[in-house]
Amino acid sequence: MAAALQTAAPLRASSNLGANSERFRFGSLLRSPAGRKGSLLVVKSDGRHSVGFNTRLRGGNLIANAVAAKSEASAKSTDSKPGHELLLFEALREGLEEEMDRDPRVCVMGEDVGHYGGSYKVTKGLATKYGDLRVLDTPIAENSFTGMGVGAATMGLRPVVEGMNMGFLLLAFNQISNNCGMLHYTSGGQFTIPIVIRGPGGVGRQLGAEHSQRLESYFQSIPGLQMVACSTPYNAKGLMKAAIRSENPVVLFEHVLLYNLKERIPDEDYICCLEEAEMVRPGEQVTILTYSRMRYHVMQAAKTLVNKGYDPEVIDIRSLKPFDLYTIGNSVKKTHRVLIVEECMRTGGIGASLRAAIIDNFWDYLDAPILCLSSQDVPTPYAGSLEEWTLVQPAQIVAAVEQLCQ
Amino acid sequence: MAIWFLRSRLAHHLGQRIGSLDALKLSSWASSLHPWIPPSLDSSDDRYASKFLRNPMDLYAARRFRSAKAQESVPVVTDGSNQVMDFPGGKVMFVPELRFLAESPGERISCYRILDDDGKTISGSSFQEVSKEIALKMYSDMVTLQIMDTIFYEAQRQGRISFYLTTIGEEAINIASAAALTIDDIVFPQYREPGVLLWRGFTLQEFANQCFGNKLDYGKGRQMPIHYGSNRLNYFTVSSPIATQVPHAVGAAYSLKMDKKHACAVTYFGDGGTSEGDFHAALNFAAVMEVPVIFFCRNNGWAISTPTAEQFRSDGAVIRGQAYGIRSIRVDGNDALAVYSAVHAAREMAIRESRPILVEALTYRVGHHSTSDDSTKYRPVDEIEHWRTARDPVSRYRKWIERNGWWCDDAESELRSNVRKELLHAVQVAERMDKPPLAELFTDVYDQVPSNLREQERLLTELIKQHPGDYPPEVPV
Numbered sequence: 001m002a003a004a005l006q007t008a009a010p011l012r013a014s015s016n017l018g019a020n021s022e023r024f025r026f027g028s029l030l031r032s033p034a035g036r037k038g039s040l041l042v043v044k045s046d047g048r049h050s051v052g053f054n055t056r057l058r059g060g061n062l063i064a065n066a067v068a069a070k071s072e073a074s075a076k077s078t079d080s081k082p083g084h085e086l087l088l089f090e091a092l093r094e095g096l097e098e099e100m101d102r103d104p105r106v107c108v109m110g111e112d113v114g115h116y117g118g119s120y121k122v123t124k125g126l127a128t129k130y131g132d133l134r135v136l137d138t139p140i141a142e143n144s145f146t147g148m149g150v151g152a153a154t155m156g157l158r159p160v161v162e163g164m165n166m167g168f169l170l171l172a173f174n175q176i177s178n179n180c181g182m183l184h185y186t187s188g189g190q191f192t193i194p195i196v197i198r199g200p201g202g203v204g205r206q207l208g209a210e211h212s213q214r215l216e217s218y219f220q221s222i223p224g225l226q227m228v229a230c231s232t233p234y235n236a237k238g239l240m241k242a243a244i245r246s247e248n249p250v251v252l253f254e255h256v257l258l259y260n261l262k263e264r265i266p267d268e269d270y271i272c273c274l275e276e277a278e279m280v281r282p283g284e285q286v287t288i289l290t291y292s293r294m295r296y297h298v299m300q301a302a303k304t305l306v307n308k309g310y311d312p313e314v315i316d317i318r319s320l321k322p323f324d325l326y327t328i329g330n331s332v333k334k335t336h337r338v339l340i341v342e343e344c345m346r347t348g349g350i351g352a353s354l355r356a357a358i359i360d361n362f363w364d365y366l367d368a369p370i371l372c373l374s375s376q377d378v379p380t381p382y383a384g385s386l387e388e389w390t391l392v393q394p395a396q397i398v399a400a401v402e403q404l405c406q
Numbered sequence: 407m408a409i410w411f412l413r414s415r416l417a418h419h420l421g422q423r424i425g426s427l428d429a430l431k432l433s434s435w436a437s438s439l440h441p442w443i444p445p446s447l448d449s450s451d452d453r454y455a456s457k458f459l460r461n462p463m464d465l466y467a468a469r470r471f472r473s474a475k476a477q478e479s480v481p482v483v484t485d486g487s488n489q490v491m492d493f494p495g496g497k498v499m500f501v502p503e504l505r506f507l508a509e510s511p512g513e514r515i516s517c518y519r520i521l522d523d524d525g526k527t528i529s530g531s532s533f534q535e536v537s538k539e540i541a542l543k544m545y546s547d548m549v550t551l552q553i554m555d556t557i558f559y560e561a562q563r564q565g566r567i568s569f570y571l572t573t574i575g576e577e578a579i580n581i582a583s584a585a586a587l588t589i590d591d592i593v594f595p596q597y598r599e600p601g602v603l604l605w606r607g608f609t610l611q612e613f614a615n616q617c618f619g620n621k622l623d624y625g626k627g628r629q630m631p632i633h634y635g636s637n638r639l640n641y642f643t644v645s646s647p648i649a650t651q652v653p654h655a656v657g658a659a660y661s662l663k664m665d666k667k668h669a670c671a672v673t674y675f676g677d678g679g680t681s682e683g684d685f686h687a688a689l690n691f692a693a694v695m696e697v698p699v700i701f702f703c704r705n706n707g708w709a710i711s712t713p714t715a716e717q718f719r720s721d722g723a724v725i726r727g728q729a730y731g732i733r734s735i736r737v738d739g740n741d742a743l744a745v746y747s748a749v750h751a752a753r754e755m756a757i758r759e760s761r762p763i764l765v766e767a768l769t770y771r772v773g774h775h776s777t778s779d780d781s782t783k784y785r786p787v788d789e790i791e792h793w794r795t796a797r798d799p800v801s802r803y804r805k806w807i808e809r810n811g812w813w814c815d816d817a818e819s820e821l822r823s824n825v826r827k828e829l830l831h832a833v834q835v836a837e838r839m840d841k842p843p844l845a846e847l848f849t850d851v852y853d854q855v856p857s858n859l860r861e862q863e864r865l866l867t868e869l870i871k872q873h874p875g876d877y878p879p880e881v882p883v
Binding site (some may be wrong): 107117133134136138139143144145146147148149150151152153154155156157160174175178179182183184185186188189190191192223224226246247248269275322323 | 482577592623624625626628633635636643645647651652653654655656657658659660661662663664671683684687688690691694695761774791825849850851852853856858875
């Protein structure tokens with residue numbers, strides 16, 4: 001498989017390498033039909049695209065499921081391998097539990113996290129084990145329990161604040177922006193806020209507009225915050241642990257549809273670096289940057305792309321603030337073409353900032369304008385078909401890569 | 407006096423019983439309260455009164471408007487036709503009469519006071535005794551606070567600092583409440599409580615450093631003047647938005663409860679702050695979680711230009727405590743001894759019983775809201791003058807300590823001139839000191855300076871090197 005890639009790829013890649021890159025930098029702009037219009041591949045809500053595109057995709061043959069299937073093999077066959085298998089929400093819980101065991105200052109607060117076990121069962125069983133003071137059920141006031149978390153953090157506790165849905169944390173925006181992000185700075189370093197704010201976000205299955213918020217775009221300009229997005233059970237557990245151990249306030253974005261992903265993770269203690277991106281699939285031809293659920297759409301598209309003879313490099317950026325420009329930069333220097341696939345809305349999303357960062361730092365290495373696929377600037381509709389069309393689908397990713405590589 | 411003791415005992419009694427609806431035990435307390443009945447429904451028939459009194463949950467919901475008189479008995483009439491139904495939260499009794507709880511009780515909640523306007527203790531009053539040493543420290547700190555406010559306000563008017571906010575009229579609240587706390591109690595202030603810091607040992611030089619934002623400021627020049635903060639003195643850095651500190655205090659109290667420390671969290675806010683959403687949720691949380699926190703409301707009559715009549719329609723802030731299940735007290739904020747006693751008792755209750763307490767101190771904001779405000783635009787000048795002179799808490803307290811033979815005119819003038827001299831010197835020193843270096847613009851955003859901020863720092867340093875004339879000289883690069 002890899003060998004076939006190697007033979008197919010150089011035919012396209014070599015023309016872009018080395019001394020020819022200058023010639024092709026503007027050449028590709030002139031040649032591509034979308035070049036003059038701008039570097040955006042606009043996806044309209046009815047599925048039409050500004051680039052000549054396969055109309056078969058409208059309505060019919062869409063790949064709706066980008067969530068990895070559950071267990072494939074029986075339990076017996078997997079016993080011999082090291083590590084243990086679990087679902088993503090269990091991985092989060094395991095990470096949380098290990099940290100609570102390790103450090104008695106870690107506590108959890110949020111709505112229904114205690115006896116109910118959390119709306120997505122991330123904190124199930126913790127209240128029974130640690131008592132309902134350490135796993136605290138709060139009344140419904142996001143601004144206030146986030147504020148409570150800030151106050152507790154200044155006293156040395158390490159609270160993990162759960163928003164039942166990320167969208168509700170908009171009610172906590174004041175505490176997150178004016179206090180979490182700021183108090184370490186305005187107090188001259190006297191008070192630290194080692195708080196973790198987490199919750200499920202992203203577009204789910206017909207959850208309606210208010211429950212389908214993508215807050216990473218709203219929070220990204222708050223100074224003092226770190227933001228990470230998990231996408232697999234491995235990095236969910238690792239990021240949870242790293243976030244709890246961090247001295248800075250960290251917002252951990254989980255995705256509603258990824259909680260049931262299954263993966264085998266190591267038994268030993270491990271953490272994932274908060275500022276690091278994850279190389280999902282190395283490649284030579286085009287860099288696809290993505291995070292959270294879109295990773296799975298991209299991987300699905302990657303399969304199609306590989307079959308068509310492309311060699312995409314897929315990076316799950318994981319760290320939304322700050323961006324891991326080291327990994328991203330190395331990739332851009334290698335492939336010279338970037339496609340960003342995000343679930344945020346077009347305006348002011350993570351893709352917009354990432355694009356600016358790449359242009360600022362790696363302009364000379366780019367052979368084509370950076371393409372960014374994102375959701376439209378509309379509230380997420382309830383109707384299933386409309387909801388599908390607000391998200392970037394694998395077929396659009398394939399088309400974008402084809403356009404980039406012309 | 408007796409009322410206060412009685413109320414706390416009864417309230418304690420109630421607090422233990424409220425979940426169990428033991429009607430028999432409550433009836434003695436219950437019978438001493440008279441819920442207000444609308445005139446249209448009032449009848450001299452005793453049955454109406456007794457129906458209200460029989461069910462404890464009804465009573466808890468009914469407004470207290472008269473002070474409780476001990477053991478006043480009301481005949482309880484049994485009426486077999488009334489039914490009790492089990493709803494979530496407890497049993498509730500049905501009444502067939504259409505009756506609304508009044509929006510306001512006939513009488514306002516009474517106010518705890520010890521010193522009268524002449525500085526004489528009111529006969530029969532009960533209060534926490536203060537030693538001569540504490541009493542004198544309280545007075546000298548109140549005077550220091552007054553002078554500090556005057557001098558810094560003048561400094562702002564002279565353009566030497568950009569902003570200031572005075573505490574004139576609320577010195578008793580600041581100092582007396584601080585005196586009743588210990589250094590282990592963590593304070594979450596709004597912004598009109600520098601007296602608490604002063605009491606705890608923040609020096610005049612440290613105050614000046616923060617106002618001038620020089621390199622010795624603990625906040626490293628990052629906040630406006632009067633946004634003091636000191637982790638050493640357990641005083642949380644002031645944050646401008648109103649009432650955001652109230653849930654912080656609940657969180658800190660939660661942490662203290664977990665650690666089983668013999669300390670409480672204290673938070674201050676004004677009458678305007680009680681309108682913020684954070685206030686309501688924080689009080690609710692504190693009550694549900696049973697954490698040791700004191701909510702201190704400085705009801706000074708004005709939220710910039712909004713008088714309390716336009717801020718809320720309830721009987722001040724104290725009446726709201728009961729709505730959240732919080733023990734509360736109203737106290738005369740210009741009476742230093744009353745504030746001291748109330749906070750002392752509140753602290754003890756909060757820690758011993760792990761419960762929140764709401765203290766509302768009635769006072770008056772004599773100064774303008776801040777240096778950006780001219781309050782004569784929205785309130786009469788003679789009102790301000792009346793409160794500045796006739797109702798001044800400092801002079802009232804002074805009369806009391808003079809009566810005790812602990813103070814005299816000579817001591818007064820000596821204190822005032824010393825403080826003034828020290829302050830002026832501190833201001834001069836602070837003004838001349840260098841500002842924090844440029845590097846401090848980028849530190850403490852995170853625990854370690856990340857690469858993007860280092861890059862931004864490098865760019866800025868280069869820019870300043872290229873155009874030195876365009877940048878202020880007293881900021882070291």
